[in-house]
Amino acid sequence: MAELCRTDSTLTALDEDALWEMMESHRYKIVRSIHPSRLTPYLRQAKVLGQLDEEEVLHSPRFTNSAMRVGHLLDLLKARGKNGAIAFLESLKFHNPDIYTLVTGLQPDVDFSNFSGLMETSKLTACLAGAIGSLQEELAQEKAQKEMLLRQCARLQESLARAEVHIEGLRQLEADHSRMKCEASAHFHEVLKLKDEMLSLSLHYSNTLQEKELATTRCRTLQEELYLARQELQRVDMVSSCEWEFRERSLKMACDLEPGDKELSRLKEENQKLRSLTFSLVEKDILEQDLDEALESKQELVARIHSLREQAAAAERQRKQYWEEKEQTLLQFRKTQVDCELYREKMSTLQGQVAELQKERDQAYAARDRAQMESSQSLLEKDSLRRKVFELTDQVCELRTQLRKLQAESPAGFQPEAEARAPCPRGKPRLVRMHAVCPRDNSDSSLQGSTESQLWWDLSTTSSREPANSFRSASPVPPSQQSLYKRMAEVLQEDPESLSFPEILEVDPGIPPGTKVDLDTDLDYEILDKADLPEPEGSLQCSSRDLSTSESSVPVRRRPARKILSQVTVLAFQGAALLEQISVIGGNLTGIFIHRVTPGSAADEMALRPGTQIMMVNHEASTPSFKAALENTTLEQAVRLLGRVTGFCCLTVKVNTEGYKKLVQDLEAKVATSGDSFYIRVNLALQGRAEGELQAYCNDVLHVTDTLFQNHSCWHAYRVNPYTMKTAEHGAIPNYSQAQQRLIALIQDMTQQRTVTRKSLGGPQKLVRIVSVDKANPPRSSFDKSQLNPSSLEDHTSTCFWAESCFTLAPYSLVHPHKPSQPRPVIFLPRMVGKILSRKLSLRQGFKTCPAEYLSQEEYDAWSQRGDIIQEGEPYGGHCWVTRHAVESLMHKNTHALLDVWLDSVCVLHRMDIFPIIVHISINEKTAKKLRKGLQRLSVSEEQLLEAARQEEMDLDKVPCLYSSLAPDSWSDLDGLLGCVHLAILDEQKKVVWTEQRP
Known part of the structure; x- marks a missing residue:
């Protein structure tokens, strides 16, 4: 009761965080209960909301319903700080006193029976005077700030002049640098030219030396050929001289001999002389040597002729080959020229297209600038029209005051005026709630009492001129239950197919605990017969005529809300101690199923039954909310996530009877102990000292089948054959957090040891494999297909592999098999x-x-x-x-x-x-x-x-x-x-x- 006794000064004394924490704790009620169009005029007068902000809140296509608009309005006011919170609470005091009492615990100090939530003229004048005073103070502050900025501008101009002088010096240095750079580049090019000349001279010198060596060898060969030719010539001269002497002698003898015996005797004598002639051994050797040399020279000449013929044939073949290569090179050159021409054409077309794109881009920029200019002009016009509307509203207020004077003077004139109002159009005037704050004529003090009594009637008549199917009423009082029935019936009569009722839900204002919310609809109804419709208390007399024109069936709310869950559905209820209300089974292979529901609990009232699969959990409490998908999580993680639910929560569920029955049959037949199934690679040595524990070595691959084995602190795993993937021995291993503790302890022991024991025949024994993972994205089991909310604070916890804490050292690594x-x-x-x-x-x-x-x-x-x-x-x-x-x-x-x-x-x-x-x-x-x-x-x-x-x-x-x-x-x-x-x-x-x- 202490909170109910607080005054408005206590709210002003609270700091910004306390005020917004107070409103955030009731944010759900606020966004479901108020209409933003009723609050924005007051918030604009309080200067916590601008014109553009109001347009965005009321008419932005991004916000498709009133709850989204109110949520965005709260976000904008939160950016304004404490002033935004105070102005919002004051607007709730006038337009939504119930929400004001719920949020602050205070009773509004406005009598709604007399004032109907409207501000008095004196209070408005005081408010405006205070606003003018604050504006004058702001103007004085702005003038002082302007003088300070002028002084700062003078200082900046002085520093700018010094900077310009410094820039001139830098430019001179830059010019000197560029000049020296040009000189250095010129010298560098000269050095390169000298290097090229030296290289060419060295090449020329080397070529000259090679040519000299070739000339020397050629001279030697020519000298040898000349010597051989001289010897051959001498032999030929000797032979020819011998033959010539023999012929001369034979001729002389033939001429000198007489016929007959003389001639015969001479011949015989000559024959005997010739026979008696004998060569010496030296002459024979010389002749034989000459003959051999002649034969050898002849064979060398023959061999040389043969080699020259072969060289000529090879040269001819090379000439033909070079000719063919030349033809192919010319052909390739022509092809390359054609390709080059094609590439040139392509480049020209691409450049043309780029130029066109640049033109289109410039046109788009110009169109965007024109659109921005038009939008700014339209906003200015809209502001001017709003000012005109305010002026017209003042005129309407004055005319209504005069009309009430006439009505007070002549009571008989009321009926014609009411009849004149009947044919008025049913359209809703823009900014009609400005009547609540419109200034009155101060000279009209005689009508002070009558104005207050007649103003509520004005608003009620204005509300009656609105369409029946409109939920934007000008009245600050929420519509009654009968009004909702009448409006829904008229909507069904005009367009029966415009509303769809896929589910039968229980919806109360503010959605208290026990409410079931669907993914697609905010309000759902059930079609009941008109005869079964109960007559609400305090119904209006005029509503009977409207109900008679409706159809025989109208949508009404029904209790209790029960529905057969045949698709993915969101259930919102009070989930305090959720694991006491339900128990779950399953795992990452089968999914998480509800196995038991406590009778009489909130889960039982929401029609949760065994066989329902939990897809996602969304927990909203005083702490930052988190959202996690349970479709592919392990049973251990699912239990820990569901155990965190301590208040109002939303469960995304679906009925999967076949999967649940198969899982239960496997559990009863002891084919499996849970729905978990994944493979891990062990990064440390597990001794397996206790009974039932599995001994594992570093880099072993294990198949985990249960993450809540025995005392919920260990897993059940099988050793996998590295060749066939068949499971062998099995036992318990520490869970992820326990294995992390062992890994850290093992690393600490290793760092404290001074020496590392070695095997007698090998290197150091490997006890641990250190693997670092990302803290923000630790390894997950088969969760990579799950859709998680990236904006939630506990996203990293919901995506963690198996433990709540995510260290950088991973004792286990999730692995997948491949068989190439x-x-x-x-x-x-x-x-x-x-x-x-x-x-x-x-x-x-x-x-x-x-x-x-x-x-x-x-x-x-x-x-x-x-x-x-x-x-x-x-x-x-x-x-x-x-x-x-x-x-x-x-x-x-x-x-x-x-x-x-x-x-x-x-x-x-x-x-x-x-x-x-x-x-x-x-x-x-x-x-x-x-x-x-x-x-x-x-x-x-x-x-x-x-x-x-x-x-x-x-x-x-x-x-x-x-x-x-x-x-x-x-x-x-x-x-x-x-x-x-x-x-x-x-x-x-x-x-x-x-x-x-x-x-």
Whole structure:
């Protein structure tokens, strides 16, 4: 009762936050009960609402109903601060006293029986005087502010002059800089020219030296040929001289010999002399040597002629080949010229189109400017028309005052005036509620008492002239129940198909707890017969005539509101302790179903029954409201979200009897323990010390089937076979929050340890895999298809994987299975070792190094837009890229593509539905020495290999899939490593690929 005793001064003493918190707590009642058109005139007079704001609130097409307009009005007033809150409460005091009492706990100090919610003339004068005083104070403040701004403007002008002087100095420096830059560029060009001249001279000098060497060799060959020719000439001269002497002697002998015996004897003697002639051994050797040399020179000449003929034939073939190449080059040149002409035409057309688009853009800008100018002019005209309406309203008030004088003087004149009003049009005048604040004639003091008694009659007659189906009444009093019945009946009579009644709902003013609200309609009715319609108390006499003209059935409200839920429906009710009213079963695989409803609870009154599936929950309480979709959530998260409901809430539900029956049958047959089903990758080692717990290692894949197992603090999971996905041993594992605590404790223990225990034959034992996720978007189970409200404050909680708190360390990662049918590409780690292995492995059947393709800029832009670029080819650089086409072409050939890419490309490959095999080779100082020869070919030292291996192993845990790791002691040399890698690739090809779902 203390709140009811507060005065208006207590409201003024409250701060802005308290006032708006008071109104926000009753926002639902306010937006459902008041009409904005009744409050905007007073709010404009209080200077908390402008003309444009009023136009937006009353006539904006974005707001399709009165509740949306009132909500936007509250948002505008909230921006005005405390003045907006006080003005709004004062307007409620005049027009909606019930809402004013509900919000503030105060009784309005206006007597509505006498004043009918209208302001007195004296109070209005005082209000206007106060407003004028405040305006004068504001004017004085503005003058002072103007003087201050003038002084500031003078200071700014002085600083501007100094800045201009500084700018002049900077311009001079810039000119000097540009001059020096031009001189430097000129000197640079001169240096380039000198370099080019030196290069040309060096080339000319080298060519000259080559020509000199060629001339020397040619001279030597010519000297040898000259020597041989001289020897041949000497031999020929000797032979010819011998023959010539022999012929001369024979001729002389023939001339000198006589016939007969003398001649015969001479011949015999000569014959004997010739026979007696013998050559010495030296002469024989010389002749044989000459003969051999002649034969050899002849063979050399023959061989040289043969080689020259072959060179001539080869030159002829080259000439023909060069001629064909020339023809092809000319043909390509002509084609290129044609393509160039086509491209020129295309560019010209594109430039023309761009010019046209620019013209259209300029025209659109001009049209927009004209439209803005017209809208501003229309607003100015509207303001002028409003002022005229105010003036006409004052004239109407004066005329009505004069009319009441005449009526008071002659009572008989009332009936003709009433008859004259009857044929008036039924249209509603604009701004009719301005009568409540119109100023009266101060000279007319004699009619002070009669005016107050007649003004309510004026408003009632004005309301009677409105259409019967209009809910915008000029009267400040809300319409009665009979008036609503009459209006709805007339609407049905004029257009029976204009209203649809898809559901039978219970709707009360303000929507108290227990109200059921549909997605599409705000008010729904049931058609009852006219004979069954009860006669309300206090009904008007004139309503019987209107009801007689209506049809035999009219829409009325019905209690209780029960409906068969055959589609997605929103139920609004009091959901305090919601999990005590209902119990739920199901999970992310089947959905969340209501399994039990407490009799007599609010959920039971809203017709919630077992088998109803909960799609979404929207909780509105004193704390910021949250909205979460439960269609694909786990049972654990659904229970926690429903447990947060502590007040009025809205549930989006639908009836899914088949799914519910199947789930219940599976639970009764112990085929399943819940409706949850998803796969996780464990990021830490779980010891499984207690009885019934499942022992799991880091990077194991588990199938979770129940998130509320046993004492609601653990999950039930099965170990998954990496080759067949069949489930093996099962047991309990910690839930997400418990696993997070264990992960944090394990990391703390690891940081406190000074030394890390190592295995006797291997590297350090892996106990934990650190994975960071986004705090705003942690990993979710199968929630990625759910539609959530992004504007709600608790959106991140509703989308969290399984726990209320979202740490950056994830003990479990949600994974999805894939079974590729084609050979998967291979990525080696470290990359330096991968380059060595790729050369060896590509020689085997079924393996080939994936080449980097050359792409032009246009091809790169097109491929990059399609998402077909994996990574730039480092050995080539520039325009060479590893593309999706190259990888898939090798996969189609039943070949493993050996990729030389970074680990960041794994996510890119996953988006292409390509799942590579990652082979990690552990490297230490001992194993680095075994790869010394391969490293020397790459010009890489052992220290560089170890450093690169350490850096790449840090990024290995960020890979969203499993990988194969080779221990350092599993191979002894490069051939042994090659065999281990081959077996690891074949083994990974047989396994199921598990990929993480990243935000």
